[in-house]
Structures are given as C-alpha cells and as structure tokens.
Amino acid sequence: MTFQTLDDLDDGQRVLVRLDLNSPVEDGTVQDNRRFDRHAETISELVDRGFEVAVLAHQGRPGRDDFVSLAQHADILADHIGHDVDFVDETYGPQAIHDIADLDGGDVLVLENTRMCDDELPEEDPEVKSQTEFVQTLKGEFDAYINDAYSAAHRSHASLVGFPLVMDAYAGRVMETEYEANTAIAEKEFDGQVTMVVGGTKATDVIDVMTHLDETVDDFLLGGIAGELFLRAAGYPVGYDIDDANLYDEQWEQNSEKIESMLEDHRDQITLAVDLAYEDDGDRAEQAVDDIEEKSVSYLDVGSETVMEYSPIIRDSEAVFVKGALGMFEDERFSVGTAGVLEAIADTDCFSVIGGGDTSRAIEMYGMEENEFGHVSIAGGAYIRALTGAELVGVEALQR
Structure with missing residues (x-):
C-alpha cells in the first residue's frame, strides 16, 4: 500500500475527516444506509483514541431534490457510533472555525455539506483545489487530514484532493x-479460477471492465441489460427496445x-444466459433464449x-467478483438471478468482492x-474505475 493509514497517526490529534455519507432522500428525510455503518467504524476508532474530529461530507448536487443540509446526517451518524455528534451549518465560516477550536478529545463535529461551498465544485486539478479559500482556511485548524471516502475518490473536488x-x-x-479489495483483481495472484459476474444497465461499463480484465478473469457470467446486448451480438432476437x-x-x-x-475474441471466457424471465399476468414467467423468435416482452x-x-x-x-445486478432484484419476482448467484458465492469458500452500485443491497x-x-x-463509480484500471484521483492525492 502506498499511502499512510490510521496506524501511522499518533493519538489525540485534531483531524479533518472526509466521509461519503451521500444518501437517498425521501420527502426531505435522509435515509439510513450501509455507508453510515461503515464510516462509523472509522469515527468510533478515532473517538476511542482521543482524537478531536471534524467531519466533511457531501449530499446531492445543487439543483436536485436531494441537495440538503447534513444536519440529519449528524444525527444518523451519532446513532451508529453511540456517541454525541454535533453539527454546524457552515463548512469553513466563522462559526465553523469557532466550533472546531472548541473541540476536545473524543468530540465529533459534522460540518455543513461541502457542495454548498463554491470551491468544492467543479472538478479541477488537485493543485488548483489546494489553493482554494475552502482548503486554505481549514488547513491550519487541524493536525492531519483523513480521507475515508473511497466511493467518492474518482471526483477531483476540493475536499477530496x-x-x-x-x-x-x-x-x-x-x-x-475498499482500496485493498477493489484492486485485488488486478494486483492479487490467484492459483485457481477467477470468475466475474457482470450485469447492470450500462454496456459501456461492462465492456470496459471485460476489456481490462480479459487476461485475469477466466469466466464472465453475464446478465442484466448488458447481458441481453451480448445475446443480441450472439444472434438471438433480444436486446431491442420494445x-x-x-x-x-x-x-x-x-x-x-x-x-x-469481445464476443468473437473471448467467446470461451463468456457465459451467456440460457433463459430469461418476464412478467406474465403479474407472475414471473421464463423462456429459453433458443425458443425466442422475436422480442415481444421486457x-x-x-x-x-x-x-x-x-x-x-x-x-x-477461487475468486469471484460481482459488478452489477443480473435482473430487477428490487422486485422479488425478478430476484432469482442476482440472489441466486450471491447465494452461490456465500456458499463457496472463495475470495469474493460484491460491488456495483445497488447490487450489495440484495444481500440484506x-x-x-x-x-x-x-x-x-x-x-x-469508484469500484467501476478500479475494475477498469483507471486511476482514482482521491487515492492518487493520498499517495502523493
């Protein structure tokens, strides 16, 4: 590993910690999710070690319904760590600086949504972002900066780079x-078979992943919209809009x-679906792809x-990686593919990484x-970039 971790940091310092707490918002209410639980482990460790902690995070984008304050996030984070978490409705204004100065060992303070600062967006070179008023104002208030926001590490925003x-x-x-697990497919050596389950809605993502990993992965198991497009390339009358x-x-x-x-050059590495499921009078129905004469259902x-x-x-x-869902698993009728392969992975003594946006929700x-x-x-997005070998600017900044 080429960056410093919490193991290299002396206890009891004042630290600025970047988390990714970006969450669904329903009717103005921020929804609890897995990210709070994961980041709570980092914050709890810092609290236990006597650090004075100020948290940076973002929520939504300007102009969207989910672009809200982090006040609710502070309450949800407090529930996860079982410890008081304060909030200030500024990111680097006078009140924020005052509250940061008042921090004692074990205190946690959430600063306001970074994307409410003009300096946070748009994406620019790290050197440009490092000279913004946002960064220059806060840097002198802390002993160290901690980036825990791997899932946002593909963004060249001020709070990240x-x-x-x-x-x-x-x-x-x-x-x-996250860095260790998501780079394992490229950096780790496996003696046995490496399999990747590839689905989702974006064919470009699938192609980029498969192209980058064609010498590493022994078998790609396809599904989702991308899988149907590969079936179309194989000559089946599917993969069309109806x-x-x-x-x-x-x-x-x-x-x-x-x-x-890809299909021509790597056909022996690509396993396509042999049947597909659709809705018929409210029920799940299945059809062998060999029996499809014309696509008439979704x-x-x-x-x-x-x-x-x-x-x-x-x-x-020996190793299985998952990128994307094989079907519309949110509807139990069409969860057979996604849940089925996840259950097979869970039953197998293998190295496994489950990623690809919402796919991990199917586990729970x-x-x-x-x-x-x-x-x-x-x-x-960061998981996809890692699988395709693209650099993550937030990780590069830490390595520098």
Whole structure:
C-alpha cells in the first residue's frame, strides 16, 4: 500500500475527516444506509483514541431534490457510533472555525455539506483545489487530514484532493479496506479460477471492465441489460427496445462493434444466459433464449436454468467478483438471478468482492449476511474505475 493509514497517526490529534455519507432522500428525510455503518467504524476508532474530529461530507448536487443540509446526517451518524455528534451549518465560516477550536478529545463535529461551498465544485486539478479559500482556511485548524471516502475518490473536488497537497494526509479504514479489495483483481495472484459476474444497465461499463480484465478473469457470467446486448451480438432476437424506455438500441448503436469483437475474441471466457424471465399476468414467467423468435416482452431477469449453469462455475472458483445486478432484484419476482448467484458465492469458500452500485443491497434484502462474503463494497463509480484500471484521483492525492 502506498499511502499512510490510521496506524501511522499518533493519538489525540485534531483531524479533518472526509466521509461519503451521500444518501437517498425521501420527502426531505435522509435515509439510513450501509455507508453510515461503515464510516462509523472509522469515527468510533478515532473517538476511542482521543482524537478531536471534524467531519466533511457531501449530499446531492445543487439543483436536485436531494441537495440538503447534513444536519440529519449528524444525527444518523451519532446513532451508529453511540456517541454525541454535533453539527454546524457552515463548512469553513466563522462559526465553523469557532466550533472546531472548541473541540476536545473524543468530540465529533459534522460540518455543513461541502457542495454548498463554491470551491468544492467543479472538478479541477488537485493543485488548483489546494489553493482554494475552502482548503486554505481549514488547513491550519487541524493536525492531519483523513480521507475515508473511497466511493467518492474518482471526483477531483476540493475536499477530496485539495487537503492532501497541503496537510499530512492519511487513509481511513473504509478507504483502506475498499482500496485493498477493489484492486485485488488486478494486483492479487490467484492459483485457481477467477470468475466475474457482470450485469447492470450500462454496456459501456461492462465492456470496459471485460476489456481490462480479459487476461485475469477466466469466466464472465453475464446478465442484466448488458447481458441481453451480448445475446443480441450472439444472434438471438433480444436486446431491442420494445417501448419508449430506450434501454437497448442506443447502447447497441454505441457499443455493438466492441461487443461483437469481445464476443468473437473471448467467446470461451463468456457465459451467456440460457433463459430469461418476464412478467406474465403479474407472475414471473421464463423462456429459453433458443425458443425466442422475436422480442415481444421486457426481460427483467435471467432465468432459473441460467442460475443453475452459473452456480457450479462460481462454486469451482477461487475468486469471484460481482459488478452489477443480473435482473430487477428490487422486485422479488425478478430476484432469482442476482440472489441466486450471491447465494452461490456465500456458499463457496472463495475470495469474493460484491460491488456495483445497488447490487450489495440484495444481500440484506434476501436474508444473507455481509460476513458470508470477502468484501461488500459501498462504492459505485469508484469500484467501476478500479475494475477498469483507471486511476482514482482521491487515492492518487493520498499517495502523493
């Protein structure tokens, strides 16, 4: 590892900690989620070690309904760490500076939404961000900066890349564990079979991941919208839009040559669905892809036979990585693919990383435990970038 961690930091200092607490907001109410639980481990450790802690985080984007204050986030974080958490409705104004100066060992203070500061956005070079008023004002108030926001590490925002250039900088526990797990597929050596379950809605992401990892992964198991587009490339009459959803045709136009080339060059590494599921009079119905003459329904999941084919491959693997869901698992009728492969992974003694946006939610929804997997990532975009070998600017700043 090429950055400093909390193990390198002396106890009892005043630290500025960047978390990623960005959460769904429903009717103005911030929803609790896995991110609070993960970051609570870092904050609890800092509290126990007598640090004076000020927290930076963002929520939403300007102009969107979820662009709200972090006041509710402070309360939710307090519940997770079982410790008082204060809040100030400024990020680096006079009241914020006053409250930071009043911190004692074990205190936690959440500063206001970083994206309410003009200096936070847009994305600019770290050198530019390090010279903003936001960074220059806060840097002298702390002994060290800690970045725990791996899931936002692909963003070149002031709170993520500016501070490491002007302060002693360290990785928090979430940053440390996410980095290790999500780079394992490229950096770790496995003696046995490496399998990747690839789904989701974005074909470009799938292609980029598969292209980057084609020499590392032995078998790609496909599903979701991307999987249906690969079936189209294989000659099946699926992967077309049949309504106004515009999920397939535009992506096909943009990616068809790459998909066809990938299928031609790596057919022995790519396992496609053998059946697909759809809604029929409110129930789940399944159809073998060989029996499809024309696409007339929306396919919402891979079928049961596909899960039966994928599961033995998973159980024979030394390492399994998941990127994206195989179907619309939020609807229990169409959870068979996603939940089925997750259950196969949970039953297998293998190194596993589960990621890809909301996919990890299926673990809790369908009665599985996180400890049945090697690592359950809370990162979306950063996870994809790690899988494609792209640099994460927030990690690079820590390494510098």
